[in-house]
Amino acid sequence: xxxxxxxxxxxxxxxxxxxxxxxxxxxxxxxxxxxxxxxxxxxxxxxxxxxxxxxxxxxxxxxxxxxxxxxxxxxxxxxxxxxxxxxxxxxxxxxxxxxxxxxxxxxxxxxxxxxxxxxxxxxx
Numbered sequence: 770x771x772x773x774x775x776x777x778x779x780x781x782x783x784x785x786x787x788x789x790x791x792x793x794x795x796x797x798x799x800x801x802x803x804x805x806x807x808x809x810x811x812x813x814x815x816x817x818x819x820x821x822x823x824x825x826x827x828x829x830x831x832x833x834x835x836x837x838x839x840x841x842x843x844x845x846x847x848x849x850x851x852x853x854x855x856x857x858x859x860x861x862x863x864x865x866x867x868x869x870x871x872x873x874x875x876x877x878x879x880x881x882x883x884x885x886x887x888x889x890x891x892x893x
Contacts, residue, residue, distance in 0.1 A: 775884040789805070855889075864886045
């Protein structure tokens with residue numbers, strides 16, 4: 770079973786940047802899709818971005834496209850989320866999640882491995 774641990778959250782002013790990390794351990798991630806989701810108070814969990822470990826395809830929600838970049842370091846077994854031009858509406862708990870590779874990639878219910886979450890707060 771794969772375990773995922775996020776890090777890198779914090780408080781930043783609007784327009785600033787943060788980089789989140791999602792470190793995998795346990796079984797190899799080579800067959801996994803890894804995604805970032807976020808959840809703000811009182812709102813549903815929302816898809817943010819994803820990458821497939823087996824290729825270089827990246828997927829983004831419309832709300833973060835052009836501002837966020839997902840990448841991976843195979844040697845470290847780590848996926849990153851670089852967040853630039855942050856807005857107050859990006860404030861949420863960010864989770865990385867993993868599932869065995871499949872066609873669908875944006876639906877939280879398909880992911881069976883979750884990290885503990887890291888808080889991102891963007892002040893105006």
